[in-house]
Amino acid sequence: MLFHIDAHRGRKVAGRIRQKNEQLILSAAEEEFARHGYKGATVNGIAQRAGLPKANVHYYFNSKLELYAAVLSGIIELWDGTLNELHADDDPAAVLPAYIAAKMRFSREYPLASRIFAIEMINGAPNLEGYFNDEYREWFRGRTEVFRAWAEQGKIVPIDPAHLIFLLWSSTQHYADFACQINASLGKESLTEQDYEAATRTLTQVVLRGIGVDVPRPVAGTVAREA
Amino acid sequence: MLFHIDAHRGRKVAGRIRQKNEQLILSAAEEEFARHGYKGATVNGIAQRAGLPKANVHYYFNSKLELYAAVLSGIIELWDGTLNELHADDDPAAVLPAYIAAKMRFSREYPLASRIFAIEMINGAPNLEGYFNDEYREWFRGRTEVFRAWAEQGKIVPIDPAHLIFLLWSSTQHYADFACQINASLGKESLTEQDYEAATRTLTQVVLRGIGVDVPRPVAGTVAREA
C-alpha cells in the first residue's frame, strides 16, 4: 500500500512494467498449470519460466491460488460465446460446420487453456464454485432448445440435444487435451495444418450426416482429393 | 526383510492380509489420484481413506510414485482390448453399437480410471514413457485398417479412420472425465441409468448414421417410448 512520489511519469512507466510482467507471469503460469496441475505447478517454476525471481510473482499476485484464479478467469472468458452463435432460425448446414471449425481452431490455438479447464473439470471444478449455477443451467437449456427447434422444423432428425452438444464439445476439445495420445497414434511430433483440416472435415461430415443434414461441398480453397 | 516363524499358517494369513490391504490402498489411491492429480494427492490422504496409518502405505508400496505406477498399470490393463473386438469382416451395424456401449459402460463403471488416464494424457504422459512406442503405433494403424476395409467394401462411407476413432474415444470418455460439467448442465447430482441409455443411444445414432450405416432398431428389452 505505498504511494509513489512522482505520480505522472512514475505511474506511466510503472504501469507499463506491471502490465508486461503480469502478462509474462500469466503466460508462464498457464504453461505450468497445464503441464502439472494446480498442486503440481510451483511458484518457483512459474517464476523461472517468466524469467523473474520468485518474490516478484508474489508481488504481482498475492498468492498462488490468486494467480491460478486469474489464469482460470481468463480461460472462462474465452470459453463461452461460441455456442451462442447458434439460433433456431439458422440453417444447421451452415452454422454447425462453422461452430465445429471454431471449436477446433480453439483447441489448436489455446491448447493450454483447454487443458487447464479439463483438469479443473476432472477434479470436480473445486475452483469454479460460482460458475455452474442456475444461470448456467438456464443457458444450457436455452442452447438445447435451438436443436429441438431445428428438429421440429425438420432441419435435423429428432435427437437428444444435450448429448449432441456433449458430443460436439468432447470431440473437439479432445484434440487439445489428448494431443499426446493423438500424436503418438499418428506417429507425429505434432499435428500439421492439414491434420487439423482432416480432423475438422471428418468431424463435420460425421455429425452433419449423423443428424440428417446434407454434407455441404467442401469450402472453396480446401484441398479435396489432391493427396 | 523378516521371516516368520510359523510358516504354513502364518504365511497364509499374512498373504491374505497383504492382499486385502494392498487392494484397500490401491482403491483409496485411485480415488485420491483421480480427485487431486498425482502431486495433489497425499500419502496421508490415501492412508486415511484406506483406514490405515500412513506408514503402512509405505510398507506395501515403497514410494508414492511406485503406488501411482501400480494404479496406472491396472488402468492400462483395463484400457486396451475393446477396440480389438472390431474386424474387417464384421458388420459395422452390429459391432459398432456394441463398442460404443462397452466404452460407455466403462465410463460409468470406472470413472476414476478414466480420469487418472486423462490427467496423465493432459500432462503429456510423463509416467507412460514405454506405452506409446512403435508397437502402439502399429496397433493403432491396424485398427484404422478395419475402418478402411469397411469403407472399401462399401459398408461405411469413405472416412478418415483415425479421426473417427478419436471421435469414438473422446465422446465416450467425456462422460467420465467431464461428469462434473455434464451433471451441472443437466441439473443433476449424477446421471441415472436412463441418462446413460440416452447418451449411448444418441451417440450410436449419430455415429452410425454419420458413416452411412442404417441405424438398427433398438435392441429388444430396451425401453423405447414408455417415458
Next chain:
DNA sequence: GTCTATATGGGGATAGAC
C-alpha cells in the same frame, strides 16, 4: 506385520535491504 515418532526436503509466503 503394525504403528508412533522423527528426519529431511521442498514449497509457499514474507521481511527487509536496495
Next chain:
DNA sequence: GTCTATCCCCATATAGAC
C-alpha cells in the same frame, strides 16, 4: 518496484519400538 535471504509448514520417507 525489485530481489535476496529466511521463515515455517507440510509431505515424503524412514527408524525403531511394539
